[in-house]
Amino acid sequence: MMADEAQLTAGTRVQPGERYGFFTDTTLCIGCKACEVACKEWNLLPAESGGLTGHSYDNTGALSATTWRHVAFVEHLRSDGAERVTAMQPFQSNWLMLSDVCKHCARAGCLEACPTGALFRTEFGTVVVQQDICNGCGYCAPACPFGVVELDVDDGKAHKCTLCYDRLKGGLEPACAKSCPTDSIQFGVLSELQARAATRVQDLKSRGVEQVYLYGVDGVDGSPGSTGGIGDLHAFFLLTQRPEVYNLPPAPTLPSRRVRPGLVRGLAAMASIAVATAAIFWSDTRGA
Amino acid sequence: MREQPPTYYDRPALKGGHWGYLVATYFFVGGLAGAAQVIAAVVDLLGHRRDRQLVSAGRYLALAGALISPVLLIADLQTPSRWYNMLRIYRRTSPMSIGSWTLVAFGTFSGLAAVGQLASDVFGLPAGRRVARLVGVPAALSGALLASYTGTLLAATSTPFWATGYRILPALFGLSGTATATAALSLILDRCGAPRASVRRLARLSLLASIAELTLSLRQERIWRRAGVAGPLEEPPLALPYRLGAVGLGTLAPLAIHVTQVLTGRELRMASTLAAVAALAGGYTQRTVLILAGKRSAERPRDYFRLTAADDGLRD
Numbered sequence: 260m261m262a263d264e265a266q267l268t269a270g271t272r273v274q275p276g277e278r279y280g281f282f283t284d285t286t287l288c289i290g291c292k293a294c295e296v297a298c299k300e301w302n303l304l305p306a307e308s309g310g311l312t313g314h315s316y317d318n319t320g321a322l323s324a325t326t327w328r329h330v331a332f333v334e335h336l337r338s339d340g341a342e343r344v345t346a347m348q349p350f351q352s353n354w355l356m357l358s359d360v361c362k363h364c365a366r367a368g369c370l371e372a373c374p375t376g377a378l379f380r381t382e383f384g385t386v387v388v389q390q391d392i393c394n395g396c397g398y399c400a401p402a403c404p405f406g407v408v409e410l411d412v413d414d415g416k417a418h419k420c421t422l423c424y425d426r427l428k429g430g431l432e433p434a435c436a437k438s439c440p441t442d443s444i445q446f447g448v449l450s451e452l453q454a455r456a457a458t459r460v461q462d463l464k465s466r467g468v469e470q471v472y473l474y475g476v477d478g479v480d481g482s483p484g485s486t487g488g489i490g491d492l493h494a495f496f497l498l499t500q501r502p503e504v505y506n507l508p509p510a511p512t513l514p515s516r517r518v519r520p521g522l523v524r525g526l527a528a529m530a531s532i533a534v535a536t537a538a539i540f541w542s543d544t545r546g547a
Numbered sequence: 548m549r550e551q552p553p554t555y556y557d558r559p560a561l562k563g564g565h566w567g568y569l570v571a572t573y574f575f576v577g578g579l580a581g582a583a584q585v586i587a588a589v590v591d592l593l594g595h596r597r598d599r600q601l602v603s604a605g606r607y608l609a610l611a612g613a614l615i616s617p618v619l620l621i622a623d624l625q626t627p628s629r630w631y632n633m634l635r636i637y638r639r640t641s642p643m644s645i646g647s648w649t650l651v652a653f654g655t656f657s658g659l660a661a662v663g664q665l666a667s668d669v670f671g672l673p674a675g676r677r678v679a680r681l682v683g684v685p686a687a688l689s690g691a692l693l694a695s696y697t698g699t700l701l702a703a704t705s706t707p708f709w710a711t712g713y714r715i716l717p718a719l720f721g722l723s724g725t726a727t728a729t730a731a732l733s734l735i736l737d738r739c740g741a742p743r744a745s746v747r748r749l750a751r752l753s754l755l756a757s758i759a760e761l762t763l764s765l766r767q768e769r770i771w772r773r774a775g776v777a778g779p780l781e782e783p784p785l786a787l788p789y790r791l792g793a794v795g796l797g798t799l800a801p802l803a804i805h806v807t808q809v810l811t812g813r814e815l816r817m818a819s820t821l822a823a824v825a826a827l828a829g830g831y832t833q834r835t836v837l838i839l840a841g842k843r844s845a846e847r848p849r850d851y852f853r854l855t856a857a858d859d860g861l862r863d
Contacts, residue, residue, distance in 0.1 A: 312556075314556040314558070317556075320558065321558060321559070331555060333555070368705065371638070371640035371641060372640070372641050372642075372643060372703065372704075373638070373641060373643075373644075374633050374636075374638060374641050374643040374644035374647055375629075375632040375633060375635055375636065376632075376635055376636040376638070377632070392629070392632055392635070393626065393629075393632075394624050394625075394626045394627070394629035394630060394632045394633070395624050395625025395626040395629075396623075396624055396625075396633070396643060397564060397565045397566070397625065398564075398641070398643040398700075398704075400562040400563070400564060400565070401561070401562060401563060401564040401704035401705060401706050401709075401841070401845060402703070402704050402705060403561070403562065403705060404561075404705045404855075405560075405561075406559060406560050406561035406562045406705075406845075407562075408562070409562050410565055410625060411625075412565065412625060415624075415625030415626035416625070416626060501553065503553045503554060503555070503848075503852045503856075504553050504555065505555060506554070506555035506558060506560050506848065507560070508560060508851060508852060508855040509852060509855055509856040510855050510856065511705070511855050512705075512710075512855065514703045514704050514705055514710065515640035515641070515703055517699070517702045517703045517710065517713035518639075518640060518641075518642055518645075518699055518703045520713055520714065521642075521696075521698060521699030521702045521703065521713045521714075521716070521717045522642075522645070522692070522695075522696060522699050522717065524695075524713075524714060524715075524717050524718050525691075525692070525694075525695025525696060525698055525699060525717025525718055525720070525721050526691055526692065526695060527718065528695060528717070528718035528719075528721040528722055528759075529581075529582075529585060529691035529692075529694060529695055529721045529725075530691070531759075532582065532585060532586075532691075532721065532722070532725050532752075532756065533585055533589050533687070533691070535752060535755050535756075536585070536586050536589040536590065536752055537589050537593050539748050539751050539752050539755075540589065540590045540593060540594040540595070540598060540748055541593055541594070542593065542594055542595035542598075
């Protein structure tokens, strides 16, 4: 039997039933945006209008219906300009870069909000919008705790990263991970990635980078990288600063947790109205 | 004031909803229709013979709302030709799915109840009245859900302004639905020459709903302020429509008129009409403002980060 290409490029065989994901190590990102380009090319996503944002080298801005990888650039320069870039420490020298992507959450807010079943969990543990089912109700977009999925008003469907569902089906590594020249984006079986990431954190700490932590690995409760009721993020990150710095929410919550208490309170209010109506209109001589 | 969290160039960390006037109108119509059905069913079961016109008006009004609501929702879909995919599955974690099925149930039962009512009202068939009374019960149950689930629909998102409303917004929408339903019904009864006793009782229900709505609004505002997400309501352009429209017209004005009428014991037809129109306009403004405020809230990363980092106001 022929080996999967993913076995050659990522050391992983892609099999249905396993949970796959991305480990994005921000300490290795050099901000080349190869992932953005590879994603656009493979998924045939149109370019968005050009223009400069003035936000460092980030002219992409944010994830959107047609941008499924987004490299964030954070510059920490002293405002008085007294500190020259060349005088900074060589590692993570006040230049932070992170390639953001859909988190493919273990409990996905978008999927739980989708009324049509267009959003579904694939055999690879990822979350995908079925384009032939989505009717563009748009409820997944405000539901996502990470602001990833977006409704495209041009074609009337919601879009987001599919973790290259079609490539996985063919045994290929996702385009962004394959194109990443520094292995900042690593593709693999989630449990293996998490073990690798834990080792990387220990390694960095032993080399004196104290503030590193994993964002999106469940079980580290209370830390800024914990994910509340969302569970493991299938795309998780190694960060050196607070999540907000990279536009990631600290300890987000699962929207569907608020469904039951909300419905109960609404019905209780209506029951009170019914009782009040009965009290006001009560009559011994019924109108029948 | 808590510490200001850092942001990424103040760029939004969330995607807002695309909802606009169509969904706001649906919230208004659905809330009014659902509450009207609840009132009709309760009055039919427990009320007096003289309240029959109120029951009829409630049933027809509910049916009208049940017919308009799906049209508004389908028009809001970005791929409306696939509206039927809403009925492909039922998902209990999705208020959108719950709402779609509620609307199906409400439409079916409201239709049957209205047909029964019509048979009784126009052809004098007593069987029609029995059918209406029987079907009116499930119609009212689905109506209660229809009037209030829209608050949960907003709350079960990641938008800070909506998410912090999960304890209050559903009840607030239910009460506002009741206030608008009583307003619409009183306008109809007034034009039909219904018995004054009927109209007076309706005004009393309206007064109660307005008091409860005002109380909940104040509590919700306090929650928003405490969570640090009240910005969109306190700043232009929404501050004025919220204060004057949603609170002023929607609750304070009808409240003042009803209280005056109760205290003086005098009922001016003009004043009652004014109270009803104000309540309707205010109710519509309330839904519109709260939807727009949520869209602005999603664009404020500080509000969102403060909320998730503090880990309060979002859990039960």
